[in-house]
Amino acid sequence: MKRIFFTQQQRLACSYLPLRWGLGQYSDEQISKFSGKFKQDAPDHPGQYCPKVYTTRTRPLEGEYYVVEGSRYKAKPVEPRIEFQVRISEELDLRKGIFKKKDTIVGWAIADRNGLSFPELDLGIRGTTFEQLRNELLRLSPKATIDTSFYVNLLENIE
Numbered sequence: 001m002k003r004i005f006f007t008q009q010q011r012l013a014c015s016y017l018p019l020r021w022g023l024g025q026y027s028d029e030q031i032s033k034f035s036g037k038f039k040q041d042a043p044d045h046p047g048q049y050c051p052k053v054y055t056t057r058t059r060p061l062e063g064e065y066y067v068v069e070g071s072r073y074k075a076k077p078v079e080p081r082i083e084f085q086v087r088i089s090e091e092l093d094l095r096k097g098i099f100k101k102k103d104t105i106v107g108w109a110i111a112d113r114n115g116l117s118f119p120e121l122d123l124g125i126r127g128t129t130f131e132q133l134r135n136e137l138l139r140l141s142p143k144a145t146i147d148t149s150f151y152v153n154l155l156e157n158i159e
Helices: 017-022 028-033 118-123 131-140
Strands: 002-005 054-057 063-070 083-091 098-101 104-108 152-154
Touching: 054 118, 118 131
Parallel strands: 002 063
Antiparallel strands: 054 152, 063 083, 083 098, 083 152, 098 104
């Protein structure tokens, strides 16, 4: 099992909530009940989040992972532990907003899935646009450019 950092998820007011939700650790009903405890305009209101089911990286992921925090050399698993597997990866063209598999277009990065767009399901934040996702990916990968190959990885529970 390999270690993986989710710095963007860690910074959220409800750290790792979208990731845990996307992996099924929370149900929609639990999130709705939890959201009721917050004021509607609270900056950390869970209603602004959605399940995170993808992670986009500069390399394809494969296998089983657990989420860690801390420095590169003293990383510790988050508590409670978050584990997942990746079996499906597709290349994302940031310039054109398309998914590719072996140089064949297999989808559009702006398409909706059950009322949520790919950028929302990647960042775990409702209302995220493809441009915001692209900017966040480039910010998190300082050596990357708009022409760098990024890979979208589907996060799944370990069976």
